[in-house]
Amino acid sequence: MPSWVLFPRLHLAEVEDQPWCPEWLREHTHRALARMWQTSNTANGSPATQASTLLLRALGGPKNAAQFTFIDACAGSGGPTPLLEPAVNAKLTDKGYPPVEFILTDLRPDMEAWEGITKRSEHISFIREPIDATRPQRLAKPGTKECRLFHLCFHHFDDPAAEQVLASAVQSTDAFMIFEMTHRTLPSLLNTTIVILSCLITTIFDFYWSPLHLLCTYIIPIVPLFYAIDGYVSCIRGRTAEEISALLQRQQPKLNLDGWEFNSGEQTALLPFGKMYWYSGVKKT
Numbered sequence: 001m002p003s004w005v006l007f008p009r010l011h012l013a014e015v016e017d018q019p020w021c022p023e024w025l026r027e028h029t030h031r032a033l034a035r036m037w038q039t040s041n042t043a044n045g046s047p048a049t050q051a052s053t054l055l056l057r058a059l060g061g062p063k064n065a066a067q068f069t070f071i072d073a074c075a076g077s078g079g080p081t082p083l084l085e086p087a088v089n090a091k092l093t094d095k096g097y098p099p100v101e102f103i104l105t106d107l108r109p110d111m112e113a114w115e116g117i118t119k120r121s122e123h124i125s126f127i128r129e130p131i132d133a134t135r136p137q138r139l140a141k142p143g144t145k146e147c148r149l150f151h152l153c154f155h156h157f158d159d160p161a162a163e164q165v166l167a168s169a170v171q172s173t174d175a176f177m178i179f180e181m182t183h184r185t186l187p188s189l190l191n192t193t194i195v196i197l198s199c200l201i202t203t204i205f206d207f208y209w210s211p212l213h214l215l216c217t218y219i220i221p222i223v224p225l226f227y228a229i230d231g232y233v234s235c236i237r238g239r240t241a242e243e244i245s246a247l248l249q250r251q252q253p254k255l256n257l258d259g260w261e262f263n264s265g266e267q268t269a270l271l272p273f274g275k276m277y278w279y280s281g282v283k284k285t
């Protein structure tokens with residue numbers, strides 16, 4: 001049963017989206033998100049592992065998935081892709097299909113993180129230049145289909161921008177999938193509270209070498225405040241599947257949705273409260 005939506009959506013501002021937000025604060029939360037994607041405490045594995053299963057299912061199984069190049073459209077510092085890529089490719093190669101390629105892109109490319117990721121995987125590459133997800137070019141390797149992935153980022157777009165993101169996906173790709181873990185629901189608000197508090201522990205592991213991070217977490221609590229603002233604002237900006245569908249439907253007939261199949265769902269990805277909300281669009285040809 002879908003979680004209850006507690007209040008209407010408001011497009012409030014996240015600190016991370018502001019040009020004046022210091023890069024070290026962005027890096028801090030992106031690392032926390034990468035850790036959240038990897039944390040495994042359910043029978044179905046980590047959120048990243050669950051996303052790989054959902055992605056393959058949405059595309060119709062390994063045979064269809066093997067035809068795609070996957071674009072991580074708002075990659076941050078990598079999000080789930082370092083785990084998603086091996087999980088998807090293991091399932092493809094098990095069935096005798098060749099591995100597929102993943103490409104990291106973002107409005108603010110995190111070169112340091114991406115260079116580390118691509119060194120560890122021959123099937124992940126990145127685009128060095130900033131790419132705005134509201135007007136990207138098709139990037140799939142020639143001869144392959146394109147699937148655009150939006151991990152924990154679709155809530156960053158206000159309605160006009162979100163319409164552009166969806167229109168571009170429908171017009172220039174063959175599939176897209178949105179994953180969110182923040183929403184206007186009680187489980188999401190509780191899970192976000194855990195993520196906010198987690199910075200009190202993770203800072204010491206991730207940034208023990210940095211007096212700035214330690215000072216701004218434990219002495220002047222700028223980091224926890226930043227996590228709280230962006231975490232709860234992300235929840236307030238979350239969209240239901242119906243709201244995403246409405247963004248597509250109201251662009252008709254200019255936007256041709258013929259042949260597209262849309263699905264959505266939610267499932268527990270992190271105990272005790274973390275729900276993953278997903279929305280997929282696949283062109284059935």
Ligand SMILES: C[S@@+](CC[C@H](N)C(=O)[O-])C[C@H]1O[C@@H](n2cnc3c(N)ncnc32)[C@H](O)[C@@H]1O
Pocket residue numbers: 030033034073074075076077078079080105106107108131132133134150151152153156
């Ligand atoms: C909350 S982070 C999510 C990062 C990563 N996908 C993850 O799951 O950990 C949101 C990301 O969206 C990116 N972003 C925001 N607006 C964007 C846009 N218009 N085009 C491309 N990326 C954008 C930000 O730079 C940031 O890296």
